[in-house]
Amino acid sequence: MTAVAPGRQHRLSHASLVAGLAVAPAVVLLALLLFGPALAVAVFSLTDWQIGASSFRFLGLANYQALFADRIFWTSLVNTVIYVVIVVPGTVGLGLVVALLIEAQPSLRGFYRAAHFLPVMSTMAAMAIVWGTMLHPTIGLVNRMLAEFGIPATNWLRDPRTVLPALAVIGIWQGFGFAMVLFVAGLKSVPQSLYDAAAIDGADRALDRLRVVTLPMLGPVTMFVLILTATRAFEVFDTVRVLTQGGPNFASDVLLYRLYTESFDFLRTGYGAALTVVYLVIVVLLTLTQARVLDRRVHYT
Amino acid sequence: MSGIALSAVAKSHGATPVLRGISLDIRDGEFLTLVGPSGCGKSTLLRIIAGLDAQDSGAVVIGGRVVDGLRPKDRDVAMVFQAYALYPHMSVFDNMALPLRMRRLSGAQRLPLVGALSPGRRPIEEGIRHEVEETAALLDIGHLLSRKPGQLSGGQRQRVALGRAMVRHPAVFLMDEPLSNLDAKLRVQMRAEITALHRRLGSTFVFVTHDQAEAMTMSDRVAVMMAGELIQVGAPDELYADPRDMRVAEFIGSPKINVVPAAALDQGTRAAMAAVPGASALAFRPEAADICAPAAGVLAGSITGVENLGADIFLHVAARPAHSQGALPLIVRVAPSGRRFAVGDVVGVNPDPARVLQFDAGGRRLKARERVAA
Ligand SMILES: Nc1ncnc2c1ncn2[C@@H]1O[C@H](COP(=O)(O)OP(=O)(O)OP(=O)(O)O)[C@@H](O)[C@H]1O
Ligand SMILES: [Mg+2]
Numbered sequence: 001m002t003a004v005a006p007g008r009q010h011r012l013s014h015a016s017l018v019a020g021l022a023v024a025p026a027v028v029l030l031a032l033l034l035f036g037p038a039l040a041v042a043v044f045s046l047t048d049w050q051i052g053a054s055s056f057r058f059l060g061l062a063n064y065q066a067l068f069a070d071r072i073f074w075t076s077l078v079n080t081v082i083y084v085v086i087v088v089p090g091t092v093g094l095g096l097v098v099a100l101l102i103e104a105q106p107s108l109r110g111f112y113r114a115a116h117f118l119p120v121m122s123t124m125a126a127m128a129i130v131w132g133t134m135l136h137p138t139i140g141l142v143n144r145m146l147a148e149f150g151i152p153a154t155n156w157l158r159d160p161r162t163v164l165p166a167l168a169v170i171g172i173w174q175g176f177g178f179a180m181v182l183f184v185a186g187l188k189s190v191p192q193s194l195y196d197a198a199a200i201d202g203a204d205r206a207l208d209r210l211r212v213v214t215l216p217m218l219g220p221v222t223m224f225v226l227i228l229t230a231t232r233a234f235e236v237f238d239t240v241r242v243l244t245q246g247g248p249n250f251a252s253d254v255l256l257y258r259l260y261t262e263s264f265d266f267l268r269t270g271y272g273a274a275l276t277v278v279y280l281v282i283v284v285l286l287t288l289t290q291a292r293v294l295d296r297r298v299h300y301t
Numbered sequence: 302m303s304g305i306a307l308s309a310v311a312k313s314h315g316a317t318p319v320l321r322g323i324s325l326d327i328r329d330g331e332f333l334t335l336v337g338p339s340g341c342g343k344s345t346l347l348r349i350i351a352g353l354d355a356q357d358s359g360a361v362v363i364g365g366r367v368v369d370g371l372r373p374k375d376r377d378v379a380m381v382f383q384a385y386a387l388y389p390h391m392s393v394f395d396n397m398a399l400p401l402r403m404r405r406l407s408g409a410q411r412l413p414l415v416g417a418l419s420p421g422r423r424p425i426e427e428g429i430r431h432e433v434e435e436t437a438a439l440l441d442i443g444h445l446l447s448r449k450p451g452q453l454s455g456g457q458r459q460r461v462a463l464g465r466a467m468v469r470h471p472a473v474f475l476m477d478e479p480l481s482n483l484d485a486k487l488r489v490q491m492r493a494e495i496t497a498l499h500r501r502l503g504s505t506f507v508f509v510t511h512d513q514a515e516a517m518t519m520s521d522r523v524a525v526m527m528a529g530e531l532i533q534v535g536a537p538d539e540l541y542a543d544p545r546d547m548r549v550a551e552f553i554g555s556p557k558i559n560v561v562p563a564a565a566l567d568q569g570t571r572a573a574m575a576a577v578p579g580a581s582a583l584a585f586r587p588e589a590a591d592i593c594a595p596a597a598g599v600l601a602g603s604i605t606g607v608e609n610l611g612a613d614i615f616l617h618v619a620a621r622p623a624h625s626q627g628a629l630p631l632i633v634r635v636a637p638s639g640r641r642f643a644v645g646d647v648v649g650v651n652p653d654p655a656r657v658l659q660f661d662a663g664g665r666r667l668k669a670r671e672r673v674a675a
Contacts, residue, residue: 193386196353201465202374202403211413212399216390 038280045273051263056270063274073275076246076253079164080234083254086168087175087233092225094172095179100214102180103187113184120177128242131170132157135243157244160251167239167252175232179225186221190214227290234283255279303364303377303472303505304329305350310359312345319345321529322359329364332499332506336516336552337526343509346526347475350507351380364472374403378473379466383481385458387450393461394433394446400469401429436468456487463498473505480515492519513553517541525549541586547664550584556615556632558658560584561600565625573599575654581662587615587634589656592642598649602628607642616642618650 045063049056067073102112119127134141137155147153156166194213198204203212215222237256240246246253246261259279263272305327312320319342327333335343348354350361352373361368368376379400387396402411409415410422437443440460450458459479466474479495480488496519499506510516516523517537524534525548532546537553544550550558561583563576574583595601606617614635619628633650635642642648659667 191384191386193382193384194388196348196351196380197382197386197388197465199353199373200351200378200380201400203399204372204374208403208411211411212388216388219390 041273041276041280044270045277047270050267050269052267059270063270064278066271067274067278072250072253073258075250076255076258079250079252080236080254082164083168083171083236084230084233086165087171087236088226088229090168090172091175091179091229091233092222094176095225096183096218096222098176098180099183099187100210102184113181116180117177119174120181122174124174124238125242127174128170128239131173131239132243135166157252158248160248163244163248163252167236167244170239170243171233171236175229179229182221182225183218186218187214190217223293227286227293231283231286231290234286255282304331305473305505305507306360306362307346307350308360308362310346310349310356310361312342312349312354312356319529320349320356323526323529323531324359325524325531325534327505327507330503330505332496332508332519332521334508334510334516334520334523335526336510336513336523338552339511341526342529343511343526344477347380347477347507347509350473351378351475352376353380376473377471378475379469379471380475381462381466381477381479383478385450385462385479385482387458387461387465389450391449392446393437393442393448393450393453393464394430396450396461397433397436397446397464397468398429400465401432404469405429433464433468436464440464440467455483456491459483459491463495467498467502470502471504473507474499474502475507475509477509478511479508480510481512488515495519514555517553523553525552527552544658545666547582547584547660547666550658550660550666554586556587558584558586559590559631559633559652561620561622561629561631562625565622565629567623570599570622573654574652574657576657577659577667579661580659580667582660582664583652584658584660585652585656587632590631590633590650590652592616592633592635592640593649593651595647595649598651600629600631600650600652601647602631602650604642604644604646604648605630607644609637612637614642616648618648620650 046058046060047056048059048063098112098116102109102116105112133139135143135156137143137153137158140156142156143153154162156162190213194217195209198209198212201212203209235256236254237260240252240254240257241260244252246257255275256279259272259275262268262275305325307323307325307327310320310323311318323346335346337343345354349356350363352368352371352375356369363376363378373380388399391399405425405428406422407419410419410425434443434446437446440463442457442460442464445453445457445461450461453461459482462479476495480491483491492515495506495508508515508519520537522534523537523540525532525540525546527548533540533544533549535543540549540553544553547560551560561574563571563580563583566574566576566583571583574585576583592598600618600620600622602618602620604616605619608615608617614637616633616635618631618633620631621628631650661667
């Protein structure tokens with residue numbers, strides 16, 4: 001053994017110690033905040049535990065059997081999917097159209113951008129109350145405006161046929177600003193020379209430019225916005241909680257709201273945990289798809 | 302038929318003038334190169350000819366027709382861009398087919414899914430396929446038609462960009478530094494290919510470059526631009542031998558022309574170089590001087606570098622004229638068969654007085670009286 005070796009070893013272990021210390025907070029936080037609770041929820045989902053109870057029994061998969069046999073669970077799942085199916089194309093489409101309009105109109109660009117981004121920055125729970133008054137059947141702004149055109153009043157949030165679309169419109173209103181900002185950033189990165197080439201090649205009308213250059217070049221951004229919007233739409237809760245409480249007759253019940261009521265209103269913690277696990281599985285699947293799609297997304301260079 | 306006539310074309314960006322009244326006649330079928338330092342307005346002028354930008358004043362005539370206000374697609378021009386500007390999401394075939402599809406298919410027929418069903422599209426597509434394949438074969442990219450631009454080398458992308466321009470047989474080709482993204486060897490090869498293409502197609506080519514070697518080797522005529530103005534238009538050898546402006550003399554030719562300020566010379570040296578009254582700079586090409594013994598030379602100095610190119614050797618000499626503050630760098634060509642030179646040798650430089658170009662303080666060329674008389 002030379003005199004150098006211990007020193008080197010000392011340095012090595014020192015380095016790994018520093019590395020260990022550096023990642024430790026992340027590891028601890030990850031375990032504490034993510035894996036721990038997820039594991040706990042998974043365990044609870046196999047028991048009959050209730051919040052505050054001092055003991056519990058293991059039930060096996062009984063909670064899951066109950067869940068899948070529950071008509072209301074399926075209703076809330078279908079409602080969530082319908083909500084997502086309306087909100088995602090609506091948000092992405094509106095975000096894209098507004099981004100294109102903003103970019104086509106150079107003056108006041110900053111103002112428009114800020115104005116459309118405001119809903120994103122606002123608290124949804126507070127905004128939901130504003131929407132609640134706007135959609136009020138008698139004094140609400142929406143019905144009054146429709147009345148101007150002779151359209152009869154609708155009780156938007158109390159009618160099982162309109163409640164989901166109404167919530168979806170609020171969701172779109174809240175989310176399209178974010179999509180718009182991402183699209184504006186994407187539009188900025190489309191090289192001008194492609195538009196020049198398109199003009200020479202004869203694709204110089206707005207729709208041709210859109211088809212030949214803009215939309216394809218926005219492909220990767222669109223994919224990102226789609227998945228982001230889908231994930232956010234899947235988490236819809238605040239508006240349902242504030243405006244409809246899942247009603248009328250479960251017509252606007254969604255997964256997260258179901259989870260909330262089962263766990264905290266009815267205190268069926270084990271059942272709620274099973275629901276949470278199902279929800280987590282769906283979200284993880286969505287996230288994995290996102291990661292894969294983003295990895296494989298076309299790199300145009 | 303399809304010459305280009307520019308008359309007093311001017312353009313400013315805000316308060317900065319970019320083009321200051323460019324007038325230029327480009328003959329039908331001519332290969333004209335626009336050359337000049339970076340930022341002098343070459344691209345701007347080309348974009349105005351293409352119709353991508355509008356001039357502030359002046360007129361552009363293509364093929365006898367005033368095209369001001371016409372859109373690019375209606376001007377019968379094609380353009381090749383510096384960075385190729387191929388559509389990255391389309392195959393090579395689709396890139397080349399686009400100009401034809403935009404012209405021959407109706408709006409409905411071009412729609413993504415519906416269009417494929419529309420009657421009458423099949424035969425048009427057949428024709429387009431045929432023409433694209435023909436052009437691709439000509440450029441030797443037939444085997445690349447199904448690839449995306451991202452899967453091609455720089456030279457191949459360049460050919461695709463050329464193909465997209467060629468496929469609809471435009472009367473005028475506009476090329477904005479199309480070779481600047483290629484490595485040196487490929488650039489020389491593509492130069493030859495583009496000139497061959499020009500001969501074969503017989504269309505009018507306007508080629509922008511800031512590389513004087515490209516300008517000299519490819520063109521019928523070269524237009525030298527500086528700071529938004531055309532300073533001289535002429536055949537390459539004419540610009541080289543008979544530059545009308547100091548900036549042209551300095552821009553054209555490699556290695557650069559030797560410039561000796563008249564103020565740095567004593568009376569005898571000036572006379573030996575046949576300086577005319579009013580000359581403020583005397584310039585001579587590397588091949589317009591001889592190396593001799595230090596005492597016999599009009600100028601003398603020590604060799605600072607020997608550049609052996611095989612066929613030619615260029616000697617870099619740090620001359621020390623009488624009234625010069627520091628050393629004056631000169632480059633002189635010598636034949637490789639003659640005497641061998643080494644760095645540090647002191648030599649004399651003897652410019653041929655008949656080939657010394659003289660410029661006044663404003664950089665304008667002054668002609669020697671005796672040569673004017675001769
Ligand atoms: N949009 C613009 N706004 C302001 N100035 C501009 C704009 N576009 C170009 N210019 C200016 O116009 C001048 C000419 O530009 P241009 O692109 O024609 O130069 P160029 O000769 O093609 O140069 P290079 O060899 O670098 O391509 C430059 O000084 C440039 O700064
Ligand atoms: Mg340029």
